[in-house]
Amino acid sequence: MWSAVIVDLVITFISIVLVIYSVHITGSYQSKFKALYFLPPIVGAINYGRKGGLIVSAICSAALFIDTWGSYKYVDTFNLLLDSDLAYIFILMLIAWLIGSMEDVEHKIRQNLLSWNQYLQNAERLSIIGQMAAGTAHEIRNPLTTIKGFLQLLQLKINNDKQEGYGEYLDIILTEIDRMNSIVSDFLVLAKPTETRLECLEVNILLQEILSLVTSESLLRGIDFKIVYGKNLPPVAGDKEKLKQVILNLINNAFQAMQEGGKLTIGTYYDEETEHVTIWIEDTGKGIPEEIMDKLFEPFFTTKETGTGLGLAISNQIIKNHKGRIRVESELGKGTKFFIDLPRLKDCNLDE
Template identity: 45%
Template sequence: MKDIVPPAGSAAPPLSSTREHVSAANGELNLLQQFAGAFLRDVNLGVIVLDTRFCLVDVSDMACQVLGWEQEQVLNCRMSELFGELPTEHHLVQRSLLEGVVVRNHAVPWSNGSRRYDLLLDSNVLRDTEGAIVGAYVIFKDVSNLRSLEEQVQRSDRLAMIGQIAAGTAHEIRNPLTSIKGFLQMFKKTLNDKGMSKEVHHTEIMLTEINRINELVSEFLLLSKPKNVTIERLDLYQVMNDIMPIIRNEAVLHGVQVRYEATEVMPYVVADRELLKQVFINIAKNGIEAMVGGGTLSVTVKLDQVGRWVLIEIHDTGPGIPAFLIDKIFDPFFTTKQNGTGLGLSVCQRIIHDLCGTIRVSSKGFGTTFTVAVPYQDN
């Protein structure tokens, strides 16, 4: 926030400006003021206090953090100016507040450019002893974690449902496919013997398509609950060594460069080898596919020794994921590709959640980074 000129006749210094000196000014501040100062400083709530001119009288640290404000620059400024070029209807604080409109538990999504928040907002007017409106306050809580937890639960529910359907139908789909495939292979041989090359080619296409259906069914089964999972202590060095040639191969086909950098001492993780490989390959494949016309895929392995996580970052220099799609990419069947199933990332998420790990994505206009965090064990 810059170049905002406080209107003439600014109010007395706000509590926030004195709250660092609460103890020094003990004599001058009564208990209530001390509490208000501590409340603004310590409590993890967004607090905004306004006067009747719709100017900011005080603001808590947390509110500044969420709104991307610098406290010294915004105090005494008009609210309308503080939200910059944002259309008025999207301002977090509405002028109607001063007319006595009371808001309770109003859910508002908010983005300060670098982070998205889900806020729960309360607001009301402040009145003097005669009942005249002298200002207003807004208090908000950051409930982003709760929201993402809620979304995770919904997603798990959906996955569980798909899993049940999948488990029930996968075999019914596979059995007839196996006989169709067998007969087609016989046809192909006979047609080949008769020199009917065009028909042989058509049969090959049919066989390829059947293989595609088979692969889809296998992914379905993975979503339902992987059957032959072997959880073991794996040397991550070995896992990465196994997958990097596959990733490099895929990259070459798409004219993409690959960079690989790993921490010197690679840890052990407890996981199923094939499933873990599948996660990294799926994410890398998405990155490679996103870089139409070339680019660089960087795979980096780092250790977070404090949290005891090993972080595998897969970054691409592709076009990025638009903000309005980023929440959807882990949904089963969400795809923007003509031949995509949209199951890749939901399967990855399922696998990593089963290992008590996380997958995070960050994409800001250009390039995308997926970070897989898995608990590690020492060598």
């Protein structure tokens, strides 16, 4: 990258010096090679676009002016300058401007092509991942169904034998199996957005449903966990399981950012102006460096050794399917706060 910049600079510089020198030793304003002065602005414009072309043509114009001035030696020859060399200078600038503009346009087209290519590459990777996910989901779901079937049998037997306590464990295992099942299915959201099944939801109730899971995980990790329920929240139209998955993704990231322990706070509020209900998740973890802020939601972007970089990409897709958005605020070394904004529902009639 830098070597290319240096090569461009050297070529432009050499072309300027060579042309000035050649014209000078071959007779300055009388030189037959004066037309060579067109060369450096063209080189400058090609290498650096319109601005570069104009700067080089300004350097050349100054050189031509000084050289010509020296050659005439008489002040009254200023008219001659006006006749010949000013026209030259004007044409130099014009050429640099035109070629530079063409270069700038080409540069923009090239940039667009580049990002389009990146987009296509991403899409290609996503479609491969989508196919893999479909295969994996199928392979994982089958044994899960078998396990679930036998666990239900076991549950019956335990209930019949009235073995206290075990039934509760089985309930938890069965719930977790259901979660695994839906996570595997949700993996497909990214590549093949599935239909979002919207129902009328109270976000506070949604948080209550993940409360026990997050509380036990926080205890294990030595993290102080708190929920701040917002008051008078209108309902939202949401796919319950998918929204839970998003919240758990964000909480999981928060846990991973607080390896040394810390505080996890999640909460809700309603903004009357934007008419959005917000769920926020705040940690006191290591924070996110400014330079990676705009990459967070890209599929496969991760800074973790074992991360897939899909968590935020999937979450973002899910929230977009809810016509909402995810925002983030972070301070390096202090912590991070994610916001999930969801449009409010006027009432629980989903046809509105």
